[in-house]
Amino acid sequence: MAGTLLVSLDFELFWGMLDVCPLEQYQDHVLGGREAIPKLLKLFEKYDIHATWAAVGFLFGESKEELARFFPAAGERPCYRNLGLDPYAYLAKIGENEREAPCFYGPSLLKLIAQTPGQELGSHTFSHYYCRETGQTPGEFAADMKAAREIAMAHGYDVHSAILPRNQCEPEYTEVLRETGFTAYRDEENDWIHEKIHFHPLLRLLRLMDVYFPLTGQGGYVPKNENGIWNLTGSRMYKPILKPLYCLEGLKLHRIKNQMLHAAKRGLTFHLWWHPHNIGVRTEEHLRQLEEIFKYYAQLRETYGMESRNMGEMTAFLENQRNEGRS
Ligand SMILES: [Zn+2]
Known part of the structure; x- marks a missing residue:
């Protein structure tokens, strides 16, 4: 079997940063990320890269008024103990639409x-x-995901692939995803x-080192149905x-390419992901x-038949395979 390059982006504008820093400190990344999206799409087209763009539902809003029509009932919104995470409270502080508040709405993109x-x-x-925050419940999460599907649907998009903020996946919550129609x-x-490191500063350090050096192996796998x-x-x-580690950028790319090669040779799936705002500054360098x-992917396609798929296409492919196995 040929390997797969899966690509996904967490598309959130500023919504994922409310508790991290004030908008003024980060808006150049967000606005730069907006500028980078059309350029990235051109690159995707040039190399036939298929990707899933997991968007925050708030981004679909043509206006605050339209967005409010999809809000879960007041009692069903996330009750985080950390009030700094409350997106509904934050909404009161921002403009009415994409033109007034481009860091928060994105229907044109x-x-x-x-x-x-x-x-x-x-x-x-x-x-x-945030599925792991104190105060919220699976019921509130279900109301949130229902609203996510509804606002997308109202704009003509039937969404079936989900990415949870900060990758906070818990079995009880993935069960809700399945029940809400996500595949x-x-x-x-x-x-x-x-899995093993729970001391946060050490976890961060090791994860950072793993970007440049193969601490965790190759990351290719066979997807499972749960x-x-x-x-x-x-x-x-x-x-x-990362400016202080600029001299290691070559190693970073080398590491990713090695992981892709490993997956291509063994028929495994390699899933690469990032946020548009990650490439919102130094955009030209990041795009290079x-x-x-992507050029390396084209070589792997040529040599090993590797395929680029978005999450929806991968799901359809896996379902097909499973049905063939049954018949
Ligand atoms: Zn996010």
């Missing part, structure tokens, strides 16, 4: 993505929902660093350029790096 061949729109929840989700990398939903685990995040990766 969603349209552009959906019109580009090979691109799938998926969901990054309705309100950038695949991207789980967190399941390597020894994530009670009716496909687990398309992430293999590697494409990390943006990504182009190098």
Whole structure:
């Protein structure tokens, strides 16, 4: 069997950063990310890269008024103990639409993505929902995912692939995904660093080193079906350029290419992911790096028959395979 290159992007504008820093500190990344999207789509087309863009439901809103029509009832919204995470409270502070608040709404970009061949729109929840936060419940999560499907549907997009914010996947919550009509989700990398290291500073350090050096092996795998939903685990995040470690950028790309080669040779799935805002500054340099990766994919397609798929296409492919196995 040929290997697969899966690509997915967590498309959230500023919604994933509410508790991290003030908008003023980060808006150049978000606005730069918006500028980078059409360029990235051109590259995807040039190299026939298929990708899933898991979008926060709030991004679909043409206006705040339209968005409010899809809100879960007041009692069904996430009750985080950390009030800094409450996206509904934050909404009161922002403009009315994409023109006034481009860091928060994105219907024009969603349209552009959906019109580009090979691109799938998926969901990054309705309100950038945090499944492991204290205070919220699976019931509130179900209301959020229902709203995510409804607002996408109202704009003509039937979304079936999900990526949970900060990869906070728990069995109870993936069960909700399945019940709400999702057929695949991207789980967190399941390597020894994530499983065994619980001391946060060490975890961060090891994960960072793993970007450049093969601490966790190659990340290729065979996708599994979990009670009716496909687990398309992430293999590697494409990390943006880190200034103090700039001299290691060559190793970063080398590491990704090795992982792709490993998957291509063995018929495994390699899942690469990032956020548009990761390439919102130093955009041209990042796009050059990504182009190098896509060129390498073209070589692997030529030599080993590797295929590029988005999560929806992968799910359809896996279902087909399963049905053939049964007949
Ligand atoms: Zn996110």
